[in-house]
Structures are given as structure tokens and as C-alpha cells.
Amino acid sequence: MKQLSKKVILIGNFGVGKTSLTNAFVHKRFSEDYLTTLGVKIDKKTIEILAQNDDEEDTQLTLLIWDIAGEVAQEKVNKAYYLGSHGIIYVFDVTRPSTFEKMKEDLAYVATILPKAQVIVVGNKVDLIDVNTLDADLKYDFLSSAKTGENVEKMFLELSKKIIQEPA
Amino acid sequence: MEQEANNSGKKVDVFFEMFEEALRQENQRLKIIYEKQLEGIKEELIKANANIPEVVAPVVDKKVEEFKVEFDGQSGKMVTTAIKKQIKESQPDIIDALYPIMGKLITKFLQIELEKLSEGINKQIENTFSVESMKRQVFSIFGIKQDAQILKNANKPNVEEAYVIEQDSGMLLAEYTHNDSVDNDMVAGMITAIKSFVKDAFYQDGELDMIEYGTFKIILYNARKYYLVAALKGVVDSTYKYRVLDYLKVFDENYLSKIENQGNQLDNKAASDALTAHFDAFENFNTSTNTFNTLNTKLNKIDETIKQKSHFNWKFWRW
Numbered sequence: 001m002k003q004l005s006k007k008v009i010l011i012g013n014f015g016v017g018k019t020s021l022t023n024a025f026v027h028k029r030f031s032e033d034y035l036t037t038l039g040v041k042i043d044k045k046t047i048e049i050l051a052q053n054d055d056e057e058d059t060q061l062t063l064l065i066w067d068i069a070g071e072v073a074q075e076k077v078n079k080a081y082y083l084g085s086h087g088i089i090y091v092f093d094v095t096r097p098s099t100f101e102k103m104k105e106d107l108a109y110v111a112t113i114l115p116k117a118q119v120i121v122v123g124n125k126v127d128l129i130d131v132n133t134l135d136a137d138l139k140y141d142f143l144s145s146a147k148t149g150e151n152v153e154k155m156f157l158e159l160s161k162k163i164i165q166e167p168a
Numbered sequence: 169m170e171q172e173a174n175n176s177g178k179k180v181d182v183f184f185e186m187f188e189e190a191l192r193q194e195n196q197r198l199k200i201i202y203e204k205q206l207e208g209i210k211e212e213l214i215k216a217n218a219n220i221p222e223v224v225a226p227v228v229d230k231k232v233e234e235f236k237v238e239f240d241g242q243s244g245k246m247v248t249t250a251i252k253k254q255i256k257e258s259q260p261d262i263i264d265a266l267y268p269i270m271g272k273l274i275t276k277f278l279q280i281e282l283e284k285l286s287e288g289i290n291k292q293i294e295n296t297f298s299v300e301s302m303k304r305q306v307f308s309i310f311g312i313k314q315d316a317q318i319l320k321n322a323n324k325p326n327v328e329e330a331y332v333i334e335q336d337s338g339m340l341l342a343e344y345t346h347n348d349s350v351d352n353d354m355v356a357g358m359i360t361a362i363k364s365f366v367k368d369a370f371y372q373d374g375e376l377d378m379i380e381y382g383t384f385k386i387i388l389y390n391a392r393k394y395y396l397v398a399a400l401k402g403v404v405d406s407t408y409k410y411r412v413l414d415y416l417k418v419f420d421e422n423y424l425s426k427i428e429n430q431g432n433q434l435d436n437k438a439a440s441d442a443l444t445a446h447f448d449a450f451e452n453f454n455t456s457t458n459t460f461n462t463l464n465t466k467l468n469k470i471d472e473t474i475k476q477k478s479h480f481n482w483k484f485w486r487w
């Protein structure tokens with residue numbers, strides 16, 4: 001089995017549920033005291049990805065998940081936290097339009113720092129709304145709920161597959 | 169067991185005394201507040217009800233005085249007794265909760281004090297070798313040397329972990345480890361985050377070269393696109409710190425730089441093996457900055473010289 005380690009970052013506005021999604025995925029809670037101080041919390045989870053074809057090898061992938069606090073805005077986050085990331089999860093809150101109004105600009109900014117990283121966009125807190133009421137123009141890869149666990153494993157797995165297939 | 173029980177009893181007694189003192193102060197404060205309130209009420213009543221018979225005022229006065237006397241005696245005793253009972257019942261929980269904290273504090277305190285002492289002795293040894301004081305101190309040199317030796321052996325520093333971390337991503341590329349309980353991947357990420365944070369927060373060009381965490385001292389060496397890190401335990405004085413930094417630099421020169429110059433990618437497994445072999449040989453490493461070892465060698469030479477002198481012809485000397 002092939003063994004790999006990759007860095008994934010979770011970004012998005014304040015209060016969209018990045019930390020809750022990470023906790024729901026990792027199932028292990030570390031001290032979060034330093035999140036507000038440093039502006040980042042690091043978690044780790046190892047997953048196994050089965051090969052799609054016979055000529056491929058199964059992969060044991062260790063994800064180092066950097067949960068980055070606060071806004072994506074250029075001057076507010078230490079750019080060094082983004083560097084070297086292989087995958088990006090952009091999280092917004094489906095109940096708060098202000099959290100996805102600047103999505104395009106945010107993703108464009110991150111792409112300037114990490115042009116080769118794989119990106120997925122996630123609308124969180126889906127348990128709080130009727131999905132049919134969401135704006136039809138809103139683009140996302142997953143609708144998730146850290147509370148119910150809906151799509152949490154799935155979105156990390158999807159990102160992992162993308163990273164392995166097209167390494168940054 | 170009996171000794172432990174006695175110690176626990178003493179600790180609980182100290183807590184009781186502290187609680188009693190706190191209660192006494194609180195009672196005193198409340199007493200003053202209530203006195204003022206009662207006096208105020210009394211004055212208001214008298215003003216508002218001029219028709220109240222004069223006999224009421226002395227009764228109120230008497231009650232106020234009684235309240236003053238009884239407040240400490242009754243309420244204080246009742247509350248103290250209740251808290252004492254509660255503490256006695258939860259004594260094992262209190263001890264369990266406090267012991268780890270106290271233990272860590274004491275360990276940390278002792279470590280800092282030993283480091284200070286070690287630094288002092290190293291300086292003293294250095295001074296010992298000045299030309300002016302050599303003659304004066306030559307006979308007391310044994311004592312200093314023994315102290316230094318005992319101190320060095322009492323809580324000898326050692327390298328618990330060493331890492332090669334990619335600067336950009338904070339990913340762990342190679343490791344030398346003695347401790348499986350530490351999640352090295354996460355430690356590597358956090359070290360990188362802390363280093364970036366410090367640089368960003370303080371807008372300085374300088375480098376963070378050491379982080380203290382509990383009883384660990386984490387030494388950082390900047391090797392272009394890598395961080396070389398060593399986590400140390402024990403009494404780490406500045407001499408030892410610079411010795412480790414020098415040793416990290418040697419690894420950079422002998423291994424990382426060569427791979428970079430050859431244009432090769434770092435192989436994680438091979439780098440971990442190289443790092444392990446490198447730190448397994450750390451005890452033999454000696455540098456010009458390793459003052460203690462250098463001076464120790466000098467001391468041993470003087471020791472031998474003095475032993476030879478002890479065979480000196482004292483009759484001739486007296487003459």
C-alpha cells in the first residue's frame with residue numbers, strides 16, 4: 001500500500017463551521033485554546049483509498065488538516081498557513097449570504113497563492129434550511145452538516161481522491 | 169503509605185485554614201454592609217414615622233448589636249462546617265486534581281533553577297582559567313569540578329526527538345524519535361505555524377530559534393527550505409543548546425545541502441535513517457562552543473598535574 005501525507009486547509013468566513021466540520025471528521029478533539037491565538041488549528045486523520053483500477057495501488061493517505069481561523073481576506077490571515085497545501089475546502093454557511101457573497105474573490109485570491117491545489121466548495125449547516133430555498137446560481141460541491149454528519153466524510157474523501165489523482 | 173496519608177492530611181489542613189481565612193474576611197465585609205443597611209433602615213423608619221413610640225428605637229439598637237455579635241459566631245461557623253465537610257468528602261478528588269499541576273510546576277521550577285546553577289558553574293569554571301585567578305583557585309578547583317559533574321549527571325540533557333520539516337507546508341519529512349506518544353506530524357505543523365506566527369506578529373527579520381513547551385526545549389535551525397528541529401529534555405544550558413544547534417548545522421551541511429546541490433528530491437525514509445544515525449552519534453560530538461567539555465578536559469589535565477605535584481619534595485620546598 002502506498003503511503004502519502006498531504007496538507008489540506010479549511011478556509012471561509014468566521015462562524016461557518018470549519019472547526020465543527022474538522023471535529024466531525026477527525027472524531028478526536030484537541031485543545032482549541034491556541035486557535036484564537038495563532039489563528040490555526042492542526043488536526044490529522046489517516047484514511048485508506050482503494051485503487052480504482054487493477055494497475056493502481058491502494059493508498060493510505062494521512063491528511064494534515066489546517067483549520068484556518070477568520071476571514072480569507074489578504075491582510076487578515078498569515079499567508080504562510082496556506083503555503084504547501086495540496087487541497088482546499090472553502091466553507092460557507094448556507095443560512096448567511098454574507099459568507100458566500102465574496103466566494104469568487106476569495107477563491108481567486110487563494111488560487112494566486114496555491115495555483116495547483118485541489119479545491120472543493122462546501123455549504124455547511126444544511127440541517128437548518130430547506131435546500132430548495134437555496135439560490136439556484138449558488139455553486140458548490142457539497143452541502144454538509146457538521147451537526148448531523150451529512151456529507152462530512154464524503155467531502156474529505158472526494159478531496160483526497162482529487163489530490164491523489166492530480167497531485168499538487 | 170502512612171507518610172503519604174500524613175502529607176495529604178497536612179495539605180487538607182492548609183486548605184481549611186485558607187478557607188477559614190477567606191470566610192472570615194467575607195463575613196467581616198458582609199457585616200459592615202449589613203450594619204450600614206440596618207442603620208440606614210433605622211434612620212429612615214424614625215424619620216418616616218415620627219409617631220412610633222420612642223421605645224422602638226432602643227429595641228432596634230439592641231437587635232443590631234445582637235446581630236453584630238451573632239453574625240460571626242453563627243453564620244461563619246455554619247458555613248465553615250459545611251465547607252469543611254464538603255472538602256473532607258471530596259479530599260481524594262482535590263488531591264488528584266492538584267497533584268499533577270503541582271508536580272509540573274515543581275519540575276519546571278527545579279529545571280529552571282538547575283539551569284541557572286549550571287550556567288553559573290560554567291561561568292565560574294571559565295573564570296577559573298583566567299591567568300590572574302589561576303594561582304588563587306587552583307586548590308579549590310576540585311570542588312567546582314565535582315559540583316559541575318554532579319549537576320551535569322543529575323538531570324543530563326538529551327535529544328528526545330529531531331525532525332526535518334518542510335518550511336512551506338509544515339510537513340514532516342524525516343524524524344528521529346524516542347517517544348511514540350508524540351504525534352510528530354502535528355508537532356511539525358504546529359512548530360511551523362508558531363514560527364510563521366511569530367515572524368508575522370512581530371515583523372522582525374530575526375529567527376525564532378527556541379520554543380519552550382513544558383519540560384521540553386525545542387531548538388530550531390533554519391536550513392533554507394527546511395527547518396531542522398531538536399526537542400530536548402533535561403537541564404539545557406546555553407552551551408548545550410549551541411552544541412545542538414551546531415550539530416543540526418552539521419546535518420544540514422553533510423546531508424541536506426548535498427542533496428540540494430545534486431538537485432535530488434529528499435527521500436523521507438533515507439532522510440529519517442540519516443537523521444537517526446546522526447543523532448545516535450551525538451554524544452561524541454564536540455565543538456569549539458562546547459565549553460563544558462573543553463574546560464572539563466582542561467580540568468582533568470590540571471588534576472593530573474596537581475597529582476604529580478603531590479610527589480614534590482616538600483623538604484626542599486620548606487627550605
